[in-house]
Amino acid sequence: MVEMRKITKEFPGILANDQVSLVVNKGEIHALLGENGAGKSTLMSVLTGLYRPDGGEIYIEGKKVEFSSPKDAVNKGIGMVHQHFKLVQPFTVAENIMLSIKGLKQIYNLKEIERQIIEQSEAFGLSIDPKAKIWQLSVGEQQRVEIIKLLLLGAKFLILDEPTAVLTPQEAKALYTTLQKMAASGKAIVIISHKMNEVMENTDSITVLRDGRSIGTVQTKTTNEIELAKMMVGRNISSTTGKTLSAKTDILMTLANVSALGDNGLLKLKNISMDIYKGEILGIAGVDGNGQKELAETVAGLRSAKQGTIAFCGKDCTKSGRKKRINLGISYVPEDRMTTGLVTDLNAYENVALKSYRKYPGAFISWDKVKHDSEQLIEKFDVRLASMSNPVKMMSGGNIQKLLLAREIDSNPKLIIAVYPMRGLDIGATDYVRRLLIGESEKGKTVLLISEDLEDILSMTDRIIVMHGGEIMGVVKPNETSREEIGLMMAGKRKVGLHEA
Amino acid sequence: MKHKLLGSWEIKKTNTSSGLKKVVISVTSIILGLIFAGLFVLLTGKNPLELYTEIVQSSVGSIYGLSETIVEMIPLALCSLGVSLAFRMQLWNIGAEGQFYMGAFGATYFALFFSGLPKLVLLPLMLLAGLICGGLWALIPALPKAFWNVNETISSLLLNYVAYLWIAYLVYGPWKDPKGNNFPLTKQFSDNGTIPVFGNTRISYALFLMAIIAVILFFILKYSKWGYEIRVSGSSRKAADYAGMSYIKNVLMVMFLSGAISGIAGMAEVSGVLHRLQQTISPGYGYTAILIALLARLNPISILLVSFLMGGLLVGGYSLQTSGFPSSMVSMFQGSILFFVLAGEIFNNYRLVRKKA
């Protein structure tokens, strides 16, 4: 049993945890639910010895403990699977696990380690080949490697940070089956999440954090999604967006037989043909890694088409790069906000200039003007920040996304490409982004929405294209399809009678 | 994060660092560096205070010392301005030394073979030649960097040796002064090929060049579109691509300009100070320039300041011997100050706070 009592952790200007208490019992799956910035990650970093709390105590099986390093926490049986796996790609599964075994002798027995891996994986249904190289594994399999690693290290308390964010629905289901087995064997499991339906289905108890404070712990059986949502945001959230479907017919952009290579040089986009209509929200559904990112970059002009043609407003723009596409009016909200969409070392108004700096006459930028425009933008889009002169990396995740969207939308584009725009955002921010995009489409802007969340796709779009393996599996209308149909296409089953698009 | 040694204190990360704090930290670091090096001086049985006095006295304590410090400052500052531009874009141009030599080569070519031209024609020609040679030399590592992402650190570094040996070939061979008794020197530049100096000193008018370039760089980086592109590209190449900036074009332009400025330094040295080309024309200006650029946090104006200090240390170092100190002590001083300045950096990002009870 792990107990955290009145944990307080302060960062410059932010009280990340304010007297948060948490009790996790053996044999249970405990969800830590909360919006982004609610303090979930900080709390778990305290538990794993990454941060030292400014106040409060931690008890493990009744004994008070103090961690001065993550190693101390590992020794007490606490292990964490991070969102970004810490694995060495060219090494095998066994070699990776070996790396974290403490007190490994100079002469070690890889065979023995492999045997233990197989033993653990069979016990909990985590099928994995210890001889496989990490880069050959899917994301779900890599996650399993991380879990097995913790088990071999003797972890009794497992913390998983957003474990299903990168998984297919099927993989997610398998993961929870495993976790339930592990809980049944006496381990305590903490899931950090903000996906309510998942939490409701798979956990035993839930602790909700908000603004660094614990709002309370509830038994999953005795609560419901509405109650949880209230606890998380402190107000009621309407789940419908009020989107009215519209059928548009004017073509804005056409992709004809477009193929493109991925970063690894392999063909990631295979012979894609599609039209984007003016004023619609076109959803692209698919499991992450099936060509959506490449599609977005090809449309944005960041990735050149290996073959095929692209036309925008009736004019061919296959060969034009990003700069020309910006001028054509193609805005792009990339998946990777922190290194692509924004320059996090630069401050807010310098980031606003990323799009507009070319419009200033002459060789120089009028920073006063930029500042002035940025102030207006920040007010209009309700971006909260301490100072416009602070580096963007000091802003919270939701506000960073708001700033990015504000910049991309404010430039009055014809097409907005939004890739996973709600990923990692809390309910409040998600809602904001949703309304913003729908609002823009109502104003006549076209939106290409790429998302893995079927809920979003179904509720926001006018048409849905489903991708699998770099190909289009089918085009459907949200009111004429079902989750099951889309799910099958995402899994690679082609829709028959495709040519209605 | 806590360390037992600190007892009831702990180190906390801070995100802001005020200007005053930075100054206090820099000054403290330098003082600590001096004290640390002074301990070693004590060990050799000499009085460190005397040595400090000697360094200050010889570098800035007299008109001559001051003028010599400025003589050293010019090549240091120019090379440093050059590398700082590349560093802004995270291009690790370690090749300033080679670019300096190639700049000297280009300038010398015109000084030797077009010595009859009037000064107002010859000097700009030499400047242009130095600039272009230095720039092209920097382009050599820039091209593979831009097109195939070949690491420019190593390639720019290795080209230094090529440049050095190319100069060696010239001064031992085809460019050797026929009347120079076979000593590896070119003949002295004609008066038309030398930059005028201030009065009785060795400070050439290249001082203006240095100041102008520093100011131009400052404005380019701070206010120009191109400077903005450099800053964005330096922070995140992905973001630069995303914003439609041409990374390749910027790599090539930045590296060319970076090398060109070091090339100008080389031109200024042969035309303003040495008045001839010889095998060794730099006591490592191109390398010291890297330290200066980093210590000055790539700020062009700070670079001038730090170059002046480093120039003073160089001059002080030469005169230490004449006052009876081992001159290697100056290298130790430089190392010691540098170590403390770098160590002081940590206090710009962290602060010591008393732990709450």
Place this chain on the structure above:
Amino acid sequence: MKLSKKISISTLVFVMILTLLLSGCSQTSKPAATSDQGSSQSAGQKIKVAFVYVGPVGDFGYTYAQDQGRKYLESHMKNVETTYVENIPETADCERTFTDLAQKGYNIIFGTSYGYMDYMKDVSKKFPNVVFEHCSGYKTTDNLGTYFNRDYQARYLTGMVAGKYTKSNILGFLAPFGTPEVIRNIDAFTLGAQSVNPKVQVKVVWTNSWNDPATEKTAANSLIDAGADVLAMHVDSPSFAQTAQDRGVLAIGHDSDMSKFAPNSILVGDVSNWGPYFVQVVKDVMNKTWKSSQYFGGIKDGGVIDITPFSSKVDKDFQATVTAKRQDIIDGKFVPFTGPVYDQNGNLKVKDGDKATDEMLLSINWFVKGVVGSIPKS
């Protein structure tokens, strides 16, 4: 994001360390200096003398010999205070060193390397009350004189020994630069060797530095590989002699007695003894009789140049032959470079019976017949 940050920080650290190393390497190191300090202008009419060296005093060759002279000066004269600075490169930086010394009140400044010439000339004009003495150069001003020794006299003698003891008839010679001084020495050495062994050849390798022990070692090995079994040199360090000893060949010393570095190899050597000349200069300055001149002293002038004692490997009879030749030189009965002297291409340079003039010797730019190698020319 975090990763890329880490990479850039580690790159930065790497670059800084690299820079430190490189800038450390590229700066000429200047180890300990000075003898009697207390540069305070203490009692009496002490005359202050400074020496500027291109190499370290511990080179046990050229600079060592000059510094021995300085010590001689100190121990033989009262009211003289000396200092020295070493490892001063032959670049514009040396101008600062000379200026600095002049400003610090030194009355006489000796610069011992050829490459200081133009800089000493410039500085001497700025300090007309300071006496400058430049070793091995040819430019003078009212207060800049030059001094050098008739090294070729000793070279001729040591060449005789080399010619006598070579079995392969190939002598190896390490040369730094193609200056008249170096060429004169190679020529004299060759003429001496040919006087006892007409078949002898002298192979020359250029090291392009006064003092670069590593390159000298390589050069020595290459000469031995090319068949040389007696090595000589005109650089500043004895490192070639150790190589010779390691490889089991013989060697001829230069500038100072190098026998202790390679007792099995060194047969004999030339030795410069500058002390008496330095004393003379200081006396002249004190008596206000000093005038800028070009001093060119020989064996007869009190040992400013001479040869070392012979190794026991040189048999007594031959020792006597060489010693007799030395006496002839002192007595003026014999002068090296007495005609006929032919250059490499067989051109008659000194007619039969003629003697080479000092002017010719100080600007000599050709190898005598028997030297294998070429002078780097523009």
